[in-house]
Amino acid sequence: MARYIMKRLIMLIPVVAVVMVISFLVTHIMPGDPVRMMLGDFASEEQVAAMKHQLGYDKPMFAQFWVWLSRIIRGDLGESLFLHMPVSKAIFSRLEPTFLLAFLGESIGLLIGIPLGVIAAVKHRSWMDQSAIGVSLTGVSIPSFWLSLMLILVFSVKLHWFPVQGYEPLSQAGLGTFKYLVLPAVTLGFMQGGIIARMTRSAMLDVLRQDYIRTARAKGLAESFVIARHALKNAMIPVVTVIGFSMAVLLGGTWVVETVFNIPGTGALAISSIMKRDYPVIQGSMIFTALVYVIVNIVVDISYAFLNPKVKYR
Missing domain, CATH: 1.10.3720.10 (MetI-like)
Incomplete structure (x- = not known):
C-alpha cells in the first residue's frame, strides 16, 4: 500500500506540471489588462508602462513563465495584485x-x-x-x-x-x-x-x-x-x-x-480574481483545485481495498 501511494504521489508531478502550464497560458491569453484595472481608466500610458515593468509583465511570455515557475518550485505562489498578500495565505484564509x-x-x-x-x-x-x-x-x-x-x-x-x-x-x-x-x-x-x-x-x-x-x-x-x-x-x-x-x-x-x-470561500475568491484579472490568484486557485482532485482520487483508490478485498495494490 505504501509503495502504491508513493507511486501515485510521484505521478502527481506531471499532472501538476501540466496544470501549471495551462494556468499560466490561460491567464495570459484571456482578455483584459490587470495593470489597467489596478490603476484605473485615467492612468497615463507612462504609469501603465512603469507598473508593467515593476511587475515584470513587459517581458516576453517565456521569460515571465520561467520567473513564475522558479517561484512555484520554491513554494511561492506569488502575491495578489489586489489583496496585497501572498496567494497561499489568500487561499488558506478562505x-x-x-x-x-x-x-x-x-x-x-x-x-x-x-x-x-x-x-x-x-x-x-x-x-x-x-x-x-x-x-x-x-x-x-x-x-x-x-x-x-x-x-x-x-x-x-x-x-x-x-x-x-x-x-x-x-x-x-x-x-x-x-x-x-x-x-x-x-x-x-x-x-x-x-x-x-x-x-x-x-x-x-x-x-x-x-x-x-x-x-x-x-x-x-x-x-x-x-x-x-x-x-x-x-x-x-x-x-x-x-x-x-x-x-x-x-x-x-x-x-x-x-x-x-x-x-x-475559495470559489468566491477565484471568481473575484477572474473578474479583476488577478493573475497570481487565478493561477494559484487552479493549482489548488488540481491538487484537491488528485489527492481525492488517491483516497478513493485506496478505499477500494476496504470495500473489495480482491483489490490489491502494488
Whole structure:
C-alpha cells in the first residue's frame, strides 16, 4: 500500500506540471489588462508602462513563465495584485467556509442519493423507481443559482429562518456559523444527491442480478440483510468513485453557490480574481483545485481495498 501511494504521489508531478502550464497560458491569453484595472481608466500610458515593468509583465511570455515557475518550485505562489498578500495565505484564509460547505453538502447528498438509489433499484420499474428517477434528474438538471435563489426567497425572505447571505467564522460565531451554511449546503446536496442516486441505482441493479444475491435469498436471509450486507456493499465501488469526484468538485470551490450566498470561500475568491484579472490568484486557485482532485482520487483508490478485498495494490 505504501509503495502504491508513493507511486501515485510521484505521478502527481506531471499532472501538476501540466496544470501549471495551462494556468499560466490561460491567464495570459484571456482578455483584459490587470495593470489597467489596478490603476484605473485615467492612468497615463507612462504609469501603465512603469507598473508593467515593476511587475515584470513587459517581458516576453517565456521569460515571465520561467520567473513564475522558479517561484512555484520554491513554494511561492506569488502575491495578489489586489489583496496585497501572498496567494497561499489568500487561499488558506478562505478554506474554512469552503471545507465546511463541501462536507455539509456532500453529507446531504449522501443522505439523499444512496437511499434514493437503493429504493429505486429494489423497487425497479415501480412508481417508486420512477419517482426516484424524477428526483435525481431534477437534482442533476436544475441550475444551482436558480435553486439557491428559490431557497433564499422561501426560507430567508418569506419565513426568515436563515440569513439571506453572509458568513461568520467558527472562531467568532461557534455553532452559529452553520445557520449561514444550511441553504447553500442543501443546494449542493440536492444536486450531488441526484448524481449519487443515479449511480447507486445503476450499480445496485447490476448487483441484484448476480447469482450470489439469489443464493442469499434462497438461504432465507432477511431481505434487508441481503440488500445492506451483500448488495449495497458490492455496489459501492462505482458509487465511491462518483462520491470522490463529487467531493473533489466541492472542495475545489463551490463557485456559483458561494457567490450567490456571498460566502467568502475559495470559489468566491477565484471568481473575484477572474473578474479583476488577478493573475497570481487565478493561477494559484487552479493549482489548488488540481491538487484537491488528485489527492481525492488517491483516497478513493485506496478505499477500494476496504470495500473489495480482491483489490490489491502494488
